[in-house]
Amino acid sequence: MPIILAIETSCDETAAAIVINRHVLSSIVASQIEIHRPFGGVVPEVASRQHVSVIQDVVAQALAQAQLTIHQVEGIGVTCAPGLVGALLVGLMAAKTLALVHDKPLIGVHHLEGHLFSGFLTDPQLQPPCLCLLVSGGHTSLVHIKALGAYETLGQTQDDAVGEAFDKVARLMDLGYPGGPAIDRLAQQGDPDRFALPQGTVSSGPYDTSFSGIKTAMLRLIQKLRQTEVELPLADLAASFQQTVTQVLTAKTLLCAQDLGLKSVIVAGGVSANRELRSRLTEAGQQAGIRVIVPPLSLCTDNAAMIGAAASAHLDRGEISSLSLGVHSRLSLETIETLYE
């Protein structure tokens, strides 16, 4: 199996990793969270500039940690869609330069396919077909992994992504950015049954979700509480919100897996770091005879190891990208074949 150097710069983490098939030799992530925190969210132009200043060092560290030189690398994998265009361009230009100068194949990777591969890195024996609940700051989908490279999105959010809902609700509660981890922490001490919240009814499809209703309900609830309470019951609010959201995601995921007769479910993306989601899904899976693969935290948030594992699978099938490969802010998982020659 070839040695892959992978690069990920689609949002606010500059990452590089060395991967052989489903085995990680090194994984370096330089997070920009502290730089964006004062702005309350990711500032695209700031993200691009920061990627430019650290990318070379991050790649050098990934090689050093794996005790390899660039000459031993046999393929360069890189996230080229979807994401922030300026941020993606930095990683793609770095990858193209390395591929051109050192005469290595270039393999463009869809960021969400990378997230799916965090499941295959967690359990190297896992084989399709299986289901993936993909929950991040930009996406909430149920993806049917029919075969490696063949994906069908069966359910999607009709409005906010679940990570976005966590971040917006955290802002209403003045918890700072990013909000997901703050709500997760607070919810541990709260009463999840104190406030009843809407589950978000959706008519578009059985596996679709909607989080704008619960977000608005939280806004109204917080406004009302501010009029009567000296201090907001932050822990109870966080616990009630988190319980409602994780119940919805768990129910939709199991329904979808059972309808399709799938026995393995991967949970992936930044929100899969959420402790209640991890335990609720694992428990419900056990009761239904479905194995839930929960990646370690280092593979849940953005990283390059997952990109390397996806690139390796493409290279294995002879799928290589042209050096004229571009970036795409949006691209569906169903059309990833357009990334290869």
Ligand code: KG4
């Ligand atoms: O996948 P990711 O690192 O970036 C992309 O959006 O691609 O996901 C980031 C999202 C943010 O919305 C963040 O608030 C959320 O993941 N998140 C969490 C937790 N850790 C990160 N949400 C809930 N609970 C957590 N523990």
Ligand code: ZN
């Ligand atoms: Zn991501």
